[in-house]
Amino acid sequence: xxxxxxxxxxxxxxxxxxxxxxxxxxxxxxxxxxxxxxxxxxxxxxxxxxxxxxxxxxxxxxxxxxxxxxxxxxxxxxxxxxxxxxxxxxxxxxxxxxxxxxxxxxxxxxxxxxxxxxxxxxxxxxxxxxxxxxxxxxxxxxxxxxxxxxxxxxxxxxxxxxxxxxxxxxxxxxxxxxxxxxxxxxxxxxxxxxxxxxxxxxxxxxxxxxxxxxxxxxxxxxxxxxxxxxxxxxxxxxxxxxxxxxxxxxxxxxxxxxxxxxxxxxxxxxxxxxxxxxxxxxxxxxxxxxxxxxxxxxxxxxxxxxxxxxxxxxxxxxxxxxxxxxxxxxxxxxxxxxxxxxxxxxxxxxxxxxxxxxxxxxxxxxxxxxxxxxxxxxxxxxxxxxxxxxxxxxxxxxxxxxxxxxxxxxxxxxxxxxxxxxxxxxxxxxxxxxxxxxxxxxxxxxxxxxxxxxxxxxxxxxxxxxxxxxxxxxxxxxxxxxxxxxxxxxxxxxxxxxx
Numbered sequence: 405x406x407x408x409x410x411x412x413x414x415x416x417x418x419x420x421x422x423x424x425x426x427x428x429x430x431x432x433x434x435x436x437x438x439x440x441x442x443x444x445x446x447x448x449x450x451x452x453x454x455x456x457x458x459x460x461x462x463x464x465x466x467x468x469x470x471x472x473x474x475x476x477x478x479x480x481x482x483x484x485x486x487x488x489x490x491x492x493x494x495x496x497x498x499x500x501x502x503x504x505x506x507x508x509x510x511x512x513x514x515x516x517x518x519x520x521x522x523x524x525x526x527x528x529x530x531x532x533x534x535x536x537x538x539x540x541x542x543x544x545x546x547x548x549x550x551x552x553x554x555x556x557x558x559x560x561x562x563x564x565x566x567x568x569x570x571x572x573x574x575x576x577x578x579x580x581x582x583x584x585x586x587x588x589x590x591x592x593x594x595x596x597x598x599x600x601x602x603x604x605x606x607x608x609x610x611x612x613x614x615x616x617x618x619x620x621x622x623x624x625x626x627x628x629x630x631x632x633x634x635x636x637x638x639x640x641x642x643x644x645x646x647x648x649x650x651x652x653x654x655x656x657x658x659x660x661x662x663x664x665x666x667x668x669x670x671x672x673x674x675x676x677x678x679x680x681x682x683x684x685x686x687x688x689x690x691x692x693x694x695x696x697x698x699x700x701x702x703x704x705x706x707x708x709x710x711x712x713x714x715x716x717x718x719x720x721x722x723x724x725x726x727x728x729x730x731x732x733x734x735x736x737x738x739x740x741x742x743x744x745x746x747x748x749x750x751x752x753x754x755x756x757x758x759x760x761x762x763x764x765x766x767x768x769x770x771x772x773x774x775x776x777x778x779x780x781x782x783x784x785x786x787x788x789x790x791x792x793x794x795x796x797x798x799x800x801x802x803x804x805x806x807x808x809x810x811x812x813x814x815x816x817x818x819x820x821x822x823x824x825x826x827x828x829x830x831x832x833x834x835x836x837x838x839x840x841x842x843x844x845x846x847x848x849x850x851x852x853x854x855x856x857x858x859x860x861x862x863x864x865x866x867x868x869x870x871x872x873x874x875x876x877x878x879x880x881x882x883x884x885x886x887x888x889x890x891x892x893x894x895x896x897x898x899x900x901x902x903x
Contacts, residue, residue: 418559422635426559427573429494429552429631431581432624433545436505438585438730439616442693442723444508444538446715447613449694449705451511451534452526461538466846468539469839472546480551488637490555497548498628502621504544507537509601509614516605525706558637579734584623586727588616589693590720609716667837670823670887675841677754677881678816682842684761684875685812686849687867692802693722695864699772700798701789702779710787717789725802732806733813740814754815755883757808762875764801764808768868771797819889 448461476493483489507514515530516522556574588594595601595611598618602611667675696718697703703715744753774797775790782788789795820838853867 417561418635423556423559424573425635426552426555426631427577428627429498429548429624430574430577431584432498432620432627433501433548433552434578434581435585435588435623436501436541436581436617436620437545438582438726439589439613439620440541441689442586442589442726443613443616443719446694446697446705446719447610448531448534450609451515451531452524452528453531461535463847463850466843466850468542468546469843469846472543476547477550477554480554482640484640486639489640490551490558491632491635491637493547493551494555494628495632497544497551498624500540500544501548501624504537504541505617505620507533508541509617511537512605512610513603520605522605555635555637559635575734575737579730582730582733583727585616585620586723586730588619589723590727592716592720609719668823671820671837673881673886674816674819674823675838677878677886678838678841679845680874680878680881681758681761681812681816682845683849684758684765684871684878685809686846687853687864687871688765688805690849690853691864691867692726693719695768695772695868696722696725696798696802699768699863699865700775700794702775702787714787714789721795721799722802725799728799728803729806729809732803733810736807736810737814740811749888750815750819751882751886751888754811754886755879755881757811758875758879758882761805761808762872762879764805765868765872765875767797767801769865771801772863772865819886823887823889 453461480489480493483492485492487495511530511534512520512527514533515527518529520527520529553574589612592608592612594615595608598611598615601614601618602608606614697705697715698718701714701718701721702711703713703718704711705715706712707715740750740753744750747753747756771794775794778790778794790798816838849867849870853870856866856870
């Protein structure tokens with residue numbers, strides 16, 4: 405162990421039961437992440453935040469992914485707590501997640517009691533509470549996921565078979581969390597299980613969101629308490645003197661700078677392809693359910709009663725589509741390796757699915773025009789949901805995107821490990837550098853998508869078209885520029901989370 409630290413940990417891998425127990429924490433984390441993706445952009449607009457500005461709130465995810473994950477990982481490697489290296493961070497991360505979802509869910513109630521008017525469309529105190537809760541949630545998610553993955557690696561004790569098993573179970577529980585989260589978000593009467601959630605300041609849509617987060621608190625509490633109380637760690641002991649804060653900060657920054665200086669050409673190309681890929685994905689993550697509620701269903705967040713109900717139905721339909729997306733993504737992950745062999749390698753596979761991503765994002769324009777034409781033909785006086793063929797087309801677009809999503813959450817990480825192994829570099833640092841090529845484009849999209857949509861009338865299509873163009877460029881680079889990895893390297897199952 406570096407820096408004079410050592411541990412007396414047994415090199416024997418832990419049992420599968422312990423690995424499953426720790427991996428189950430992913431279900432609680434991903435349940436909340438699914439709620440973020442499906443419900444929070446529409447919800448923040450009900451607080452009075454304009455659609456143009458909603459994307460700026462999402463800046464916390466990439467910022468925290470850029471800063472929090474490397475810092476937490478670096479410090480958890482050196483933590484000398486008697487509780488262990490990873491479990492203190494997992495416990496604190498879970499507590500902050502619970503605090504954050506409480507603030508988000510009860511933002512309208514707290515804002516109302518603090519002086520927000522029910523008659524005014526904008527509720528500044530509720531917005532402030534929501535933003536604080538949202539940012540705390542993203543920081544806490546990053547604080548929780550990194551040490552959880554690290555603990556799985558510790559329990560595997562460098563046994564490759566156990567590491568594959570641990571990653572497989574982590575992926576499985578992520579899929580479970582996604583499906584449960586999207587299913588909860590699409591159920592219109594969930595609030596009846598928690599009748600106290602519907603209040604004077606909190607309507608049915610708000611009460612449903614509040615109920616979803618209460619379920620998330622229960623699930624996350626159960627799996628986290630079970631994991632940190634039944635799975636133990638050997639404490640890290642330190643023989644060398646404690647380093648001061650300036651020394652630790654210099655070492656951390658120095659490692660990151662050195663990593664970029666020593667990157668080889670294949671890794672630089674991988675970073676560029678990944679960057680373009682996430683410029684394509686993030687508009688979808690931001691606005692998918694809002695697109696269903698606004699463009700497909702024709703509802704309005706701040707419209708009359710019927711328009712608002714139509715918007716809520718569209719958002720729930722979008723959450724159903726995301727649940728279908730998660731099921732397809734999980735199924736696709738199992739077939740990646742054999743399919744990649746058939747079409748000539750993982751780079752070709754990545755390029756092919758980026759073409760699918762490009763076409764799906766472009767097809768949102770077609771589906772939107774179909775819905776607008778149908779509403780125009782039936783007159784503005786009839787506030788009705790779209791017919792089954794239009795709704796089915798929108799759900800098909802969201803569902804099919806599960807195929808490229810499975811590849812996005814596996815192949816880039818595998819290629820980073822392959823290129824890094826060929827260059828003789830460290831695996832952890834290479835994946836940390838790859839993470840930067842994911843979160844920086846997310847920050848770019850968060851900044852430009854709102855003004856871009858506002859410049860073209862306030863809808864979601866401009867950001868989707870930008871994503872489609874980025875996906876096309878990413879596909880071309882993956883097929884024709886990205887170096888092919890050695891043929892003998894097997895593509896392992898992997899998955900990624902939200903940042």
